[in-house]
Amino acid sequence: MAEVASLVPDCGVGFAALDHPADGQGLLAEYYRKLAQPSGPVGLPRMIRGTASMTELLLRALPTALSRLGVDAIVADSVEPAGALVARHLRLPFVTAVTGLPLLREPTVPPPFLGWAYRPDAVGRNRNSGGYAVSDLLMRPITTMVATYARRWGLDPDPRYQWSERLQIAQCPEGLDFPRLALPENFRYGGPWRRDEPEENLPDDDGRPLIFCSLGSLQGARRSLFAAMTAACSAVGARAVVAHGGGLSDREAHSLPGNPLVRAFWSQTRILPLCSAAILHGGFNTVLDALAAGVPIVAVPLAFEQPATAARLKRIGAARVVSAAEAGKGGLEPALRLVLRDPEYRRAARSMATDMAAAGGAAEAAAMVDAALGRETDVRPAGLTPPDGTTAFAA
Numbered sequence: 001m002a003e004v005a006s007l008v009p010d011c012g013v014g015f016a017a018l019d020h021p022a023d024g025q026g027l028l029a030e031y032y033r034k035l036a037q038p039s040g041p042v043g044l045p046r047m048i049r050g051t052a053s054m055t056e057l058l059l060r061a062l063p064t065a066l067s068r069l070g071v072d073a074i075v076a077d078s079v080e081p082a083g084a085l086v087a088r089h090l091r092l093p094f095v096t097a098v099t100g101l102p103l104l105r106e107p108t109v110p111p112p113f114l115g116w117a118y119r120p121d122a123v124g125r126n127r128n129s130g131g132y133a134v135s136d137l138l139m140r141p142i143t144t145m146v147a148t149y150a151r152r153w154g155l156d157p158d159p160r161y162q163w164s165e166r167l168q169i170a171q172c173p174e175g176l177d178f179p180r181l182a183l184p185e186n187f188r189y190g191g192p193w194r195r196d197e198p199e200e201n202l203p204d205d206d207g208r209p210l211i212f213c214s215l216g217s218l219q220g221a222r223r224s225l226f227a228a229m230t231a232a233c234s235a236v237g238a239r240a241v242v243a244h245g246g247g248l249s250d251r252e253a254h255s256l257p258g259n260p261l262v263r264a265f266w267s268q269t270r271i272l273p274l275c276s277a278a279i280l281h282g283g284f285n286t287v288l289d290a291l292a293a294g295v296p297i298v299a300v301p302l303a304f305e306q307p308a309t310a311a312r313l314k315r316i317g318a319a320r321v322v323s324a325a326e327a328g329k330g331g332l333e334p335a336l337r338l339v340l341r342d343p344e345y346r347r348a349a350r351s352m353a354t355d356m357a358a359a360g361g362a363a364e365a366a367a368m369v370d371a372a373l374g375r376e377t378d379v380r381p382a383g384l385t386p387p388d389g390t391t392a393f394a395a
Contacts, residue, residue, distance in 0.1 A: 004028065016069055020061035027057075036218045044138070052141040058082035059149045063090060073373040076164070078103055081146045084162045089153045095372050096163050098170035100284040101305045101312075102177060104163070104187070109178050111135045115307025118178040118315060167372035169365055171288060173356045176312050186372075191356030192288040193365055197267035202274075204261065208239040209276040211336065212268075212290070213260070216283040219302055220247025220264075225327060227256055229279045232332035234258030236340060240279075241271060269293070277339050279332065282306030282313075291318060294353040296345035298335045300327050317348035 008015045034050040037043040059082050066074075066086065074094040076083030087094035101112045108124065110116035111131040119127070136143070147157035155161070167186050174189035202210075213229040215222055226242060233240040240260035244253065253262040268286060272278065272293035280286050282301040287309055290297055297319035299310040313319035320335040339345045360367075 016065065018057070018061040018065050019068075020057070020065070036221070048138060048141055052145050055080065055082050055142060056145055056149075059086065059146070062086040066090060066092070075369060078163070078168075081142070081159070081162050084164070085146060085150060085153075085155070088155050088161065093166060093373050094164050095167040095169060095369050098168060098172065099193075100172075101308055102170055102172055102180075102183075102187075104168075104180075104183065105132065106180060106182050108181060110308065110311075112305045112308050115301060115311045115321075117311055120179070164372075167368060169368055171284070171365075173288075173291075173352060173359060175352055175355050176291070176316060178312060178315070188368060189359070190365055191359035191361050192285070192292055193362040194269055194289075195362065197269050200267050200270040200274075202261065206239065206259070208237060209340070210241050210261075210271075210274055211238045212243070212266075212272055212275045212278040212280075212295070213240045214243040214268075214278070214283070214286050215245070215247075215281045215300075215302070216286065217245040219281055220245035223248055223252045223256075225300070225324065228327050228330075228332055230256045230258040230260040232279070232336050233260070235333045236337050238276065238336075238340070241266065241275065243268070277336060277345075279336065282309045284309055287313065288356070291349050291352040292356050294346065294350035296339045296349045298322060298332060298339055300324055300332070316352065317344055318352060319345070 005015050005017065031050050031054055034043075034047045037047070058080070062082060063086055067090070071092065074083055074087040074092055075097050076087060076094050078096050078098045079100065084094055084096065086092075103112050107128060108120040109118070110124075110128050113135065114131055116127065116131070118124075143159065146159075150157035163184070165186065167188065168184065169188045170190055171193055172189055173191055177189070211229075211233045213226065213233070214220075215225065221244075226244065226248070230240040230242065234257060240256075240258055242253070242256065242260050242262040243266045244262065244264055246264040248262070256262060268289045269292070272289055272295050275293070275295055277298065278286075278290045278295050279298045279300065280290065282299045283306065287297065287299075297313055299306075299313055299319045299321045300323070301307040301310040301321070302324055310319065310321045314321050320339055322331045322335045326332075
């Protein structure tokens with residue numbers, strides 16, 4: 001999508017727009033608005049229909065775009081079925097990138113969008129089966145459309161083919177996920193895929209412990225929830241460091257209680273090691289950044305896979321979980337106080353940090369992708385290879 005260009009960092013990664021008539025100005029912003037209100041009897045179906053429309057745009061536009069670019073291989077996100085299906089259609093090799101929670105279905109693992117605890121007994125399996133049935137029903141606008149394109153291209157529509165037979169590589173560390181009994185042999189857990197960020201200079205250090213507070217890039221307009229966060233930080237003698245993702249106006253930011261440090265964005269990998277704890281909505285990337293810094297968490301899950309992420313954080317002992325409703329009624333202060341006082345929370349976070357550091361991060365992930373896609377194969381390229389003979393990857 002053309003509007004994504006501004007989000008691609010200047011770090012040697014090329015960008016090409018779909019160059020399709022349906023990829024119009026404002027399409028991405030409209031989709032973000034749907035993602036920002038993902039719950040309720042109106043918001044959830046609207047978000048799912050919007051996601052189905054975005055996937056259909058990719059299915060319509062990607063084959064021509066990738067052939068025009070001469071792409072040789074694809075890194076396909078596990079949550080976007082278009083990437084894998086187009087790769088199969090063009091007979092291109094692909095690997096599956098799992099940037100959030102692993103979505104591979106198992107009877108003992110709850111659906112990834114529910115905050116259920118891990119329960120491998122018969123009761124848990126029956127509960128999970130019902131959850132998957134409801135999830136399948138809700139996701140039908142997406143799965144039906146993807147299956148239609150698969151049949152149109154003469155491909156098996158079975159969703160299991162969405163997963164690469166070469167490599168499935170995850171940011172998620174193994175210790176954070178629920179126990180798995182049936183992972184494919186080519187699945188690899190890992191750690192955060194990050195590049196170096198610039199040092200952060202705090203403009204006004206008043207000596208109080210720092211608490212990082214974030215609701216991600218989609219939920220950053222929730223001023224009342226941010227106010228509950230900063231008030232809780234002040235009540236325990238700490239200072240909030242707020243990242244609102246551009247969701248708050250200057251007036252709203254200045255009105256937050258407790259004299260917090262507020263910006264649209266902070267260099268998270270730099271600021272989190274300076275913090276004593278974090279209050280987060282459970283977005284996966286920020287959770288990984290906090291754990292990588294050994295920082296315990298108070299999780300306030302709002303939508304998507306956040307409740308499931310919070311359930312995993314609770315299981316490993318690195319977080320207290322507070323609902324959004326409880327947060328608005330004073331529930332953050334006692335949870336934050338406990339996380340700061342009980343060393344077991346920080347110990348659990350630091351243990352996870354050690355595991356993630358050993359995983360090798362982005363460099364190790366890139367090496368595995370290169371190895372998986374560099375194997376001899378009978379696939380044909382979508383078009384011409386680049387003039388210098390190098391391999392062109394699409395992500």
